[in-house]
Amino acid sequence: DLPLLLIDESVIHPRDFILSRILVPPICIRPTVQSDFRAGTNEDDLTIKLSEIIFLNDVIQRNRLNGVKMDKLVEQWDFLQLQCALYINSSLSGIPAHMQPKKWMRSFAQRLKGKQGRFRGNLSGKRVDFSARTVISPDPNLRIDEVAVPIHVAxxxxxxxxxxxxxxxxxxxxxxxxxDIHPGANFIINPKTEQKKFLKYGDRNDLASKLRV
Incomplete structure (x- = not known):
């Protein structure tokens, strides 16, 4: 059936779409929060969800070895799949009433999307060095990986x-x-002294000859 699906088996296979392993993100992604009002710590939502997934996986493994009925195993397996899906996106619809999560969590999708997410809230709209913002406009003369920048902006x-x-x-x-000439350079920074020399004034030929690796 793979040729009918236009799938090259040497590159990818439908079995690769089945999730069998979950990468555990580092602590900086899911930091532990120290509580000021009570003793102990509050774990991040991702850490709690990972612990639930590990616990359910262990329960299913033990029940398989102990000969638990298949309908019970299937129910636990479905619940494990739901927890893995909520780990990625906690705003799923169509969850059965008896499987509804008791507490809302910030999954990966919620941390990335939206105006307060990682892309729009932290990466795209900040005033940082070596960046600018503008409205986008289509240009059929550009390649998909190209951006047109006016000379005076460049x-x-x-x-x-x-x-x-x-x-x-x-x-x-x-x-x-x-x-003043594009492409050009605006300044030179000495890595040892961190001194910045602006090239608008001074002997640029002399500075160019003194460049070292």
């Missing part, structure tokens, strides 16, 4: 480039061009 926007053996001549030419 001269202002900069990106830190570390000098090495393979790019030193290219960087020297950028320094000679300075901030």
């Amino acid at each position: 001269k202002i926007m900069s990106y830190p480039e570390i000098v090495n053996k393979t790019n030193i001549e290219f960087i020297r030419q950028l320094v000679r061009n300075g901030p």
Whole structure:
């Protein structure tokens, strides 16, 4: 059936869509919170859900070895699948009444999506170095991995480039061009002294000749 589905078996197989292992994220993703009002700590929602998944998995393994009835195993297996789904997205619909979670949790989907999520809230809209924001506009002349930037914006926007053996001549030419010719360089930072030298003023040819790896 794989050729009918246009699937190359050497690259992927339908069995790869079955989740059999769950990666445990590091503590920085699910930090433990120290409570100021009571003794002990409050574990992150992801940590609690992972512990529930591990517990259910152990229960199913023990029941299989002890010969528990199949209908009981299937019920526990369905509940384990539900916990794995809630671990990824806690806003699932169509959950049976007897399996409804008692407490709402912030799963991975809730941490990423929305205005307060990781993408829009933390990565896209912050005032940080070496970035700018604008409205997007389509351009059929661009490739899918290209972005068109106006020349006057490209001269202002900069990106830190570390000098090495393979790019030193290219960087020297950028320094000679300075901030007024694109592509060019706006300033040089000495890694030892962290001193910043702006290229709008001064002898750019001399600074370019003094560049070292």
